[in-house]
Amino acid sequence: MSLIMAKNLSKTYYSGEIEVHALKSLSFEIKPGSFMSFIGPSGSGKTTLLNIIGCLDKPTSGSLKVANVLTSDLTRREAAAFRGENLGFIFQDFNLIPVLTVFENVEYPLLIVQNVPARERRERVISLLDKVGMKDQMNKFPDQISGGQKQRVAVARALVSNPKLVLADEPTANLDSKTAFMVIDIMKKMRDEFGVTFLFSTHDPKIVGEVETLFTLEDGMLSSRLDGKGGNND
Amino acid sequence: MIKLFKIAIRNLIRYKRRTLMTSTLIAIGVLFVLVFIAASGSFKNLMIGQITDSMLGHLQVHKRGYMASIDSLPLTLNLNAKAIKKLEIAIKKIPEIEAYSPRIKFGGMFSNFVESSNIRMNGVYPEKEIACIPLFLSRINKGEKAIKKGEILIPELLATGLKVKVGDAVVVIATNRDGSVNGKQFKVGGIIESVTGPGGRDGYVHIEDAMEILRIDELEISEVAVRVKDFSKLDSVSNSLNRVLSQNLNKQGKPVFDVRTWEKLSPFYNIARMIDIMTIFIKIMLIAIVLISIMNVMIMAVYERIREIGTIAAIGTMPEKILSLFLIEGLSLGVTGVIVGNLLALIAVFLMNIIEITFNFGRQTGFILAPELKAGNILFVSAVVIIVSVLAALQPAFKASRMEPVEALRHV
Numbered sequence: 001m002s003l004i005m006a007k008n009l010s011k012t013y014y015s016g017e018i019e020v021h022a023l024k025s026l027s028f029e030i031k032p033g034s035f036m037s038f039i040g041p042s043g044s045g046k047t048t049l050l051n052i053i054g055c056l057d058k059p060t061s062g063s064l065k066v067a068n069v070l071t072s073d074l075t076r077r078e079a080a081a082f083r084g085e086n087l088g089f090i091f092q093d094f095n096l097i098p099v100l101t102v103f104e105n106v107e108y109p110l111l112i113v114q115n116v117p118a119r120e121r122r123e124r125v126i127s128l129l130d131k132v133g134m135k136d137q138m139n140k141f142p143d144q145i146s147g148g149q150k151q152r153v154a155v156a157r158a159l160v161s162n163p164k165l166v167l168a169d170e171p172t173a174n175l176d177s178k179t180a181f182m183v184i185d186i187m188k189k190m191r192d193e194f195g196v197t198f199l200f201s202t203h204d205p206k207i208v209g210e211v212e213t214l215f216t217l218e219d220g221m222l223s224s225r226l227d228g229k230g231g232n233n234d
Numbered sequence: 235m236i237k238l239f240k241i242a243i244r245n246l247i248r249y250k251r252r253t254l255m256t257s258t259l260i261a262i263g264v265l266f267v268l269v270f271i272a273a274s275g276s277f278k279n280l281m282i283g284q285i286t287d288s289m290l291g292h293l294q295v296h297k298r299g300y301m302a303s304i305d306s307l308p309l310t311l312n313l314n315a316k317a318i319k320k321l322e323i324a325i326k327k328i329p330e331i332e333a334y335s336p337r338i339k340f341g342g343m344f345s346n347f348v349e350s351s352n353i354r355m356n357g358v359y360p361e362k363e364i365a366c367i368p369l370f371l372s373r374i375n376k377g378e379k380a381i382k383k384g385e386i387l388i389p390e391l392l393a394t395g396l397k398v399k400v401g402d403a404v405v406v407i408a409t410n411r412d413g414s415v416n417g418k419q420f421k422v423g424g425i426i427e428s429v430t431g432p433g434g435r436d437g438y439v440h441i442e443d444a445m446e447i448l449r450i451d452e453l454e455i456s457e458v459a460v461r462v463k464d465f466s467k468l469d470s471v472s473n474s475l476n477r478v479l480s481q482n483l484n485k486q487g488k489p490v491f492d493v494r495t496w497e498k499l500s501p502f503y504n505i506a507r508m509i510d511i512m513t514i515f516i517k518i519m520l521i522a523i524v525l526i527s528i529m530n531v532m533i534m535a536v537y538e539r540i541r542e543i544g545t546i547a548a549i550g551t552m553p554e555k556i557l558s559l560f561l562i563e564g565l566s567l568g569v570t571g572v573i574v575g576n577l578l579a580l581i582a583v584f585l586m587n588i589i590e591i592t593f594n595f596g597r598q599t600g601f602i603l604a605p606e607l608k609a610g611n612i613l614f615v616s617a618v619v620i621i622v623s624v625l626a627a628l629q630p631a632f633k634a635s636r637m638e639p640v641e642a643l644r645h646v
């Protein structure tokens with residue numbers, strides 16, 4: 001059974017008279033537990049696609065099922081609830097909340113979004129911070145830690161609510177290569193441990209080298225699918 | 235909710251200077267309004283007290299029609315003995331009335347045997363007048379502080395104009411109701427100052443002396459001044475007196491008596507009202523200050539944090555939580571301003587009472603302003619400011635909660 005099932009997914013942006021066909025009738029399936037990425041030149045539609053899969057945006061036409069929910073039909077509120085329950089996000093600029101400590105940032109989805117009781121919250125946050133190697137920094141604020149550390153915290157935040165799918169748009173673009181490898185490595189470990197699906201969009205050859213499945217986007221169309229090393233989940 | 239408070243407060247602390255400036259502005263506004271209310275209230279009460287306690291009384295009863303022609307002090311519109319009896323019965327029925335003082339008023343000539351001038355005469359029962367107008371005696375600035383038979387208290391204006399001193403013999407001449415003229419000699423018992431400024435022409439004699447000049451045997455009264463026990467209940471006392479008296483109708487079927495509170499007797503009511511109107515304007519200004527400053531800060535806060543809003547929206551924060559987050563920020567700003575403002579106002583009012591600010595009113599000098607902050611005023615102003623703070627944050631907060639996460643995240 002597929003985690004993601006896209007059928008004839010299209011997205012057209014209208015800016016005044018000009019129409020931009022960012023996605024042109026994409027159809028694909030992704031299995032649970034995948035560690036995969038979309039690549040493609042700038043403007044090929046990677047971000048657009050990730051936003052649609054992440055229920056942040058809606059396709060102009062076509063249908064999308066994520067975790068058996070027809071997400072292309074959700075209302076704004078339903079989409080927000082769905083994201084809170086099922087999805088995790090990792091951003092290029094880390095996007096930690098500056099007024100919250102490392103601990104509180106990771107706690108946020110459990111506290112504000114899911115309402116998990118305090119004890120369980122604490123256990124889950126600390127165990128995840130431990131796994132990403134940020135436990136001893138948990139009382140620091142985001143502006144007191146490095147970019148790589150921020151992204152590790154962001155990984156913990158994306159995973160803390162036990163999502164089925166984590167979406168990461170260029171998560172390593174602002175990291176040096178050593179740190180990038182470390183973050184990729186952590187994500188892969190998390191996938192192995194929790195079976196969470198990771199979906200990237202990237203230019204970064206380091207990610208390309210590490211993922212197991214690679215979709216190439218070109219001008220809004222899927223031009224190829226590669227099952228790379230491991231290739232065991234197709 | 236508590237968790238949202240934590241985030242909101244930390245965001246306020248994050249923009250320290252802005253938060254400080256806004257809450258200071260609100261605090262100063264609250265301070266200003268409360269001190270104004272306290273000081274103007276004190277001034278107003280003193281002023282009303284002066285007017286009612288040294289001249290008017292809290293309310294007055296006349297025969298209907300008297301007030302319309304009060305300038306000529308018409309004897310024909312006096313209340314007769316029968317009416318006075320009815321009025322006294324009515325007054326005694328109302329326990330909230332502390333004292334009342336019947337007065338005969340008439341116009342006359344005042345002469346020192348060399349020169350003469352016109353005078354407005356008031357014949358009063360000394361004890362009743364003093365009970366009803368407790369500051370009356372304090373207005374006598376020369377001579378013995380009393381109203382005695384055979385003596386007259388003359389206004390300053392005549393004392394200086396006609397060069398009359400305490401102890402001098404003077405004569406008062408008046409035309410009585412049937413047109414004949416009569417005079418009576420008095421000893422000047424004292425000089426009385428007017429409350430409202432120089433130029434008062436009111437002289438006072440004992441009511442029996444007044445009756446003698448006017449050659450009336452049976453008591454007639456021009457007006458009755460009434461003092462109530464609790465000034466704040468004046469309107470209700472006035473209403474009940476009116477109710478009792480309105481049963482008395484004349485031959486034309488119109489009420490005989492005309493009951494008026496001080497407000498309808500003195501032009502100073504307009505000053506009191508002006509103070510009230512000014513207070514309202516100042517409150518509106520405060521509301522405007524709070525509204526504009528908080529709205530401004532919150533619009534900035536939302537604008538600066540678009541990406542953060544995008545982030546928390548993306549990870550599943552419901553719109554109403556985002557709304558609450560910003561409303562709480564506005565609320566906290568307002569509450570901080572209110573608390574600081576209230577404290578400052580209490581300190582300011584306390585200091586004003588220690589310093590004893592004096593002012594003059596009319597001829598009276600050296601009144602001490604005694605501003606008083608009433609809990610009701612503090613609560614009202616605080617509630618208004620807090621409600622306005624939340625309302626001011628509403629539009630920016632709503633905007634934040636309606637943001638599309640994709641667009642917010644793309645924002646640089």
Ligand SMILES: Nc1ncnc2c1ncn2[C@@H]1O[C@H](COP(=O)(O)OP(=O)(O)OP(=O)(O)O)[C@@H](O)[C@H]1O
Nearest residue numbers: 013014015020022041042043044045046047048049
């Ligand atoms: N909000 C928008 N309005 C109009 N056009 C848009 C919008 N967002 C994206 N596009 C257009 O859609 C196309 C795909 O954009 P998208 O951001 O998905 O590309 P991308 O593959 O993520 O590129 P990059 O590698 O530079 O991030 C581009 O032509 C872009 O100009």
Ligand SMILES: [Mg+2]
Nearest residue numbers: 046047048169
């Ligand atoms: Mg992109």
